[in-house]
Amino acid sequence: MTPFTRRNALRALAAGTAGVAVVSAPGAAAAMTGARQRAFAAAAAEFGVPEPVLLGVSYLKSRWDSHSGMPSTGAGFGPLHLTDLRAVAGGGSHHDQGTDSRGDSARGVLTPHTSSALQTVDLAASLTGVDAETLRTDPAQNIRGGAAILAHYQRDLGVRADSPAAWYGAVARFSGAPDSGTATFFADEVFSTIRAGASRTTDDGQAVTLAATPVSPQRDQVRALGLATLEEGAAEAPAGLAVKWIPAPYQDLGEGNYGNYDKAERPHDQKITHIVIHDTECTYDAAIGLVQDPTYLAWHYTLRSTDGHVAQHVLTKDVGWHAGNWYVNAKSIGVEHEGFAAQGTWYTEAMYRTSARLVRYLAARYRIPLDREHIVGHDNVPGTTPPTVAGMHWDPAPYWDWAHYFDLLGAPLNARPVRQPTGMVLINPDFASNPTGFTGCDTADPGAACPARGSSALFLRTEPRDDAPLLADIGLHPEGGPSTVAISDVGSRVSTGQRYAVAEVRGDWTAVWFLGQQGWFRSAGAVPVLGQVVTPRPGLDSIPVYGRAYPEAEAYPEGITPQEIVPLQYTMPAGQKYAAGPTVRAEYFSATTFDPASHVVVRGKTKYVQIQFGHRFGYVKLDDVTLSRTHP
Structure with a gap:
């Protein structure tokens, strides 16, 4: 840098x-x-x-x-x-970090470009x-x-x-x-x-x-x-927003391999329920080169920082390989924003505005609620199984201004303020005056403090004091010990717009339930809200938490190998409460061959509830929990 x-x-x-x-x-x-x-x-x-x-x-x-x-x-x-451009370090795409953005264990793992700028x-x-x-x-x-x-x-x-x-x-x-x-x-x-x-x-x-x-x-x-005119194409966009169609190649590579997304017929075969906000971790030009590589992977849209220009690569009816979780991929649209999560860079207003215009259009088209349970960061997407948790991505990171973004979406995060405590809070620090102290923004000196600048994040501590240790995360730190303030470590961090159930209040500190623990932050960083919470059913000491909402084995037709329902390394102990998102029916999109005719959506009888379990969301089985509403 x-x-x-x-x-x-x-x-x-x-x-x-x-x-x-x-x-x-x-x-x-x-x-x-x-x-x-x-x-x-x-x-x-x-x-x-x-x-x-x-x-x-x-x-x-x-x-x-x-x-x-x-x-x-x-x-x-x-x-x-x-x-x-001379004053800014480049870098490879975050998809180059040895993880599988497809996130489907039924297929093997996948395995890059320069830039110009004004x-x-x-x-x-x-x-x-x-x-x-x-x-x-x-x-x-x-x-x-x-x-x-x-x-x-x-x-x-x-x-x-x-x-x-x-x-x-x-x-x-x-x-x-x-x-x-x-x-x-x-x-x-x-x-x-x-x-x-x-x-x-x-x-x-x-x-x-x-x-x-x-x-x-x-x-x-x-x-x-004398500017170029964008050719008419398949691009899906709201009126008045110019979107260039730069298609990703759906190509048979031989020997059972193909790239770089999957054909589908959403929402007819399965609902689109989420929009995932990413940053590219490379320049716009590099991202466009990557998405056109048939041996690589593809997402739906890429946005350029300088002017907010939008390119589309995959039709929204099709499934991109972008989130690292196949269940989420099958249910979502991936939107990449030119940027670097950690390098002290900031997102332009032009890009925020075109992104908000695009996402508002997509949300209306597919009836996706404009809230943080459905408009999520890549850093909120859970791992699929215990071995994948540590490698999940953490973009767009705390320098993405979620409050401003939701204002531009026309869905302010605290549009209906509640004056009394409710047992649930919405994280809502002031971005400009919240210079959370991270490390790791400088790749040459990972232990150095990041520049003091605005942030959408709050740290959670084990006790209601500023010098208390951060919470543990056995998924990110299996060796034990607390989480860190490294910008890539989401093990003890909450973000603007996320909702959590309150565990305790002491003075000007609030504790919320987080990864099976109580995490404390200064109460000024959140506001009370209404909503639903889940807690383990009476008689259960704890319940498993899952990274995907897959069907029971008997739901799979002959010829399709059932995907094992593997819980994550976390559990929800009795007596704890977590903010509930949508209740969903179990699904698995079987798409392991180039021929779309062989693709099948497997639906089960099992129902899951999406919950805000840590910094990332997770799923619990509806039969394992009791749902209740908060109230003043």
């Missing part, structure tokens, strides 16, 4: 919600110098860019944050996201005379660089006008998108923000406001940019 990703970030001095209108946290006023607002005004005046346009573009890139000079997942720096920091340097490092790390100079580029693009269009409406083409070009559909979506989002206005406190305590400005942009300017 470069020095920029090792550098300690400034702690967020002020907090805000994930929405557009933000109320600053108590005590933040002292940090609000107004320097960021003045920097936008000065740069706009210097380069002749309408201030609302400059503010709107910056909001769609970074939400005006500086990120202490650290790069985004698309190699962009600062409030204007000036891109510089170098807008170089253009900014030539236009301003400021060196690249300063443009990356100094917010005011970064804003100047972005304003200079916008003015340069406007001159190239031959347009001279002070009205924001006349800057649509320059804004579309600033997106960096090579196709008109993605560039148009970016520009439309910028001008929508300009019309609505926005106000928030940045990650370094700067209060910035974009006053609502009526504007009808000149959208026809995009034609003058």
